[in-house]
Amino acid sequence: xxxxxxxxxxxxxxxxxxxxxxxxxxxxxxxxxxxxxxxxxxxxxxxxxxxxxxxxxxxxxxxxxxxxxxxxxxxxxxxxxxxxxxxxxxxxxxxxxxxxxxxxxxxxxxxxxxxxxxxxxxxxxxxxxxxxxxxxxxxxxxxxxxxxxxxxxxxxxxxxxxxxxxxxxxxxxxxxxxxxxxxxxxxxxxxxxxxxxxxxxxxxxxxxxxxx
Amino acid sequence: xxxxxxxxxxxxxxxxxxxxxxxxxxxxxxxxxxxxxxxxxxxxxxxxxxxxxxxxxxxxxxxxxxxxxxxxxxxxxxxxxxxxxxxxxxxxxxxxxxxxxxxxxxxxxxxxxxxxxxxxxxxxxxxxxxxxxxxxxxxxxxxxxxxxxxxxxxxxxxxxxxxxxxxxxxxxxxxxxxxxxxxxxxxxxxxxxxxxxxxxxxxxxxxxxxxxxxxxxxxxxxxxxxxxxxxxxxxxxxxxxxxxxxxxxxxxxxxxxxxxxxxxxxxxxxxxxxxxxxxxxxxxxxxxxxxxxxxxxxxxxxxxxxxxxxxxxxxxxxxxxxxxxxxxxxxxxxxxxxxxxxxxxxxxxxxxxxxxxxxxxxxxxxxxxxxxxxxxxxxxxxxxxxxxxxxxxxxxxxxxxxxxxxxxxxxxxxxxxxxxxxxxxxxxxxxxxxxxxxxxxxxxxxxxxxxxxxxxxxxxxxxxxxxxxxxxxxxxxxxxxxxxxxxxxxxxxxxxxxxxxxxxxxxxxxxxxxxxxxxxxxxxxxxxxxxxxxx
Numbered sequence: 001x002x003x004x005x006x007x008x009x010x011x012x013x014x015x016x017x018x019x020x021x022x023x024x025x026x027x028x029x030x031x032x033x034x035x036x037x038x039x040x041x042x043x044x045x046x047x048x049x050x051x052x053x054x055x056x057x058x059x060x061x062x063x064x065x066x067x068x069x070x071x072x073x074x075x076x077x078x079x080x081x082x083x084x085x086x087x088x089x090x091x092x093x094x095x096x097x098x099x100x101x102x103x104x105x106x107x108x109x110x111x112x113x114x115x116x117x118x119x120x121x122x123x124x125x126x127x128x129x130x131x132x133x134x135x136x137x138x139x140x141x142x143x144x145x146x147x148x149x150x151x152x153x154x155x156x157x158x159x160x161x162x163x164x165x166x167x168x169x170x171x172x173x174x175x176x177x178x179x180x181x182x183x184x185x186x187x188x189x190x191x192x193x194x195x196x197x198x199x200x201x202x203x204x205x206x207x208x209x210x211x212x
Numbered sequence: 213x214x215x216x217x218x219x220x221x222x223x224x225x226x227x228x229x230x231x232x233x234x235x236x237x238x239x240x241x242x243x244x245x246x247x248x249x250x251x252x253x254x255x256x257x258x259x260x261x262x263x264x265x266x267x268x269x270x271x272x273x274x275x276x277x278x279x280x281x282x283x284x285x286x287x288x289x290x291x292x293x294x295x296x297x298x299x300x301x302x303x304x305x306x307x308x309x310x311x312x313x314x315x316x317x318x319x320x321x322x323x324x325x326x327x328x329x330x331x332x333x334x335x336x337x338x339x340x341x342x343x344x345x346x347x348x349x350x351x352x353x354x355x356x357x358x359x360x361x362x363x364x365x366x367x368x369x370x371x372x373x374x375x376x377x378x379x380x381x382x383x384x385x386x387x388x389x390x391x392x393x394x395x396x397x398x399x400x401x402x403x404x405x406x407x408x409x410x411x412x413x414x415x416x417x418x419x420x421x422x423x424x425x426x427x428x429x430x431x432x433x434x435x436x437x438x439x440x441x442x443x444x445x446x447x448x449x450x451x452x453x454x455x456x457x458x459x460x461x462x463x464x465x466x467x468x469x470x471x472x473x474x475x476x477x478x479x480x481x482x483x484x485x486x487x488x489x490x491x492x493x494x495x496x497x498x499x500x501x502x503x504x505x506x507x508x509x510x511x512x513x514x515x516x517x518x519x520x521x522x523x524x525x526x527x528x529x530x531x532x533x534x535x536x537x538x539x540x541x542x543x544x545x546x547x548x549x550x551x552x553x554x555x556x557x558x559x560x561x562x563x564x565x566x567x568x569x570x571x572x573x574x575x576x577x578x579x580x581x582x583x584x585x586x587x588x589x590x591x592x593x594x595x596x597x598x599x600x601x602x603x604x605x606x607x608x609x610x611x612x613x614x615x616x617x618x619x620x621x622x623x624x625x626x627x628x629x630x631x632x633x634x635x636x637x638x639x640x641x642x643x644x645x646x647x648x649x650x651x652x653x654x655x656x657x658x659x660x661x662x663x664x665x666x667x668x669x670x671x672x673x674x675x676x677x678x679x680x681x682x683x684x685x686x687x688x689x690x691x692x693x694x695x696x697x698x699x700x701x702x703x704x705x706x707x708x709x710x711x712x713x714x715x716x717x718x719x720x721x722x723x724x725x726x727x728x729x730x731x732x733x734x735x736x737x738x739x740x741x742x743x744x745x746x747x
Contacts, residue, residue, distance in 0.1 A: 034679045041674035155692040166706030177717040
């Protein structure tokens, strides 16, 4: 095992800020949706809006970072070993099998992660964010002022936004759980906090599996 | 490095929380509102003192003489007045689905005292003229214009009851003529507060309490507030007053609006400003009406006519509101009423004399509007329900003759005989009567525009944005309201996925725990075995 600096400073800042914003947005969003009552509709709606702009700015920074550092290549999807990865999570890990892929600083993500995270970035987040922006500006601008986004009914916009929110929450549950599948239950979370992770050496073989 | 990262993470969360907690709008100083307050704090001062005018130093034997004297200086004003709906009791306008039509007190019915036709002697108390006793009134006679009812500033002027619009005999016309000026609240209120036969009967938001109320009742008219008069908003140009009362009006023109002073974007909060595209100011800022005295909510004419020992009587409830009158029927009253809400685009239709009843309850006035109409906004409305007399065969509402000075003149309020009252009334309005009358349910819609509450008491977001059936907009259909509406299948599917994922994750975790425990057990057995301990 070798101690490797896997997650850069910005990456960790981005990850945790995005995580807290998404959780906060879900909390306020589902209150606006009427699922529960904690802050009150007025505060929930206002906080949701403020946090949404923070998330949008964060996403813009993150896109810039991915492009500039070339980290976007991490997410290029591959089908190689994809089935093996799925088999590992559903059967292999119970039999004490070894992780089918190896994590390195230039290949942080396994094939399943690549596919899921790419879907997260290219489908789930855009659907939620874009429907959210349309929601925000929907038909609500006075006709004496600027535009009215009235071609889509608010019902449709709200449908996609809510669907996105539900799927994000499913992602959250599974994602958080999967972090416990590292070589110790907390090793992946620690790596995302400190940036450092013990990774398998090329020469040496480890009993435990890495990576979630 | 680890520490820095943790600090950054914690800081960003702290900033997020702080921004949200500190994000309130109360802190700002509303200059726009201060400017308005300053503007309206300065009350208009008349440039002339009528009590000094030589023309008015005399006795007046008739009110017409006063009018002639007014006209002798204000030589053209009577023409303006005679062009107004206050004088003509009707206005010609285009109505969707009806075409160009004249509508007003001459031909519109209501579900309170029903209609003015054939009852002019009493109803003309609220006509700005003298001597309207029947339908042969001369609307071209300038001498009959009543200048004093609107312009008296002495509080002494009073229209007589059952006097066809003439002043009460006790009024000192000289004193009144010498103290004329800009209309004050009581000038408008003498009719608009008491319409329907008593204080606050019709409107619910216009009543005598507004003469001296506090800010909680009405921020604009409050005695301890801006103390604004009616004409501060209902400004007049050539005696055409701004404002539309949709019990008689039909068009979206010359309305008195909040926006004329406050603009369409009065809030600091952009979200609130954007509501204005679909929600009227009144909808949020008038959380309830009839805040001081009760207003009539229903009136059932079908109960009228019961007599005790051959005499009409009245019954009162414990809070001293009238519950029953032999001449009028049964009423209900209410105080601090939450308005109903409707879509409204500023145009309306009315039940005009002779119209056939299309649906029950009969809509005495129809407020046009819908969510999809870009001119429509949600407005607060008082709905007045009741039943009233109609012709069963011709399916038309009936204008009965209610008022007369004495018995035997076919008036229902004297003789309690619907047959003769209906025959007399319908003959007067020139409509056929089949001889069969009944009572039909009716509804009338009164947009609520006054009794604006202080901003702290405005309707809160969650009163509409709620799934509760008690929500103010719970029954306003046709659009998606966040917080109230949601897609049920989607919610079901979403919750299923979310909880399904949770359960799946727990099962997966449980398997991992069980398997790792077993493995340890196996290891322990191996160790035991190797140590050669007997089993």
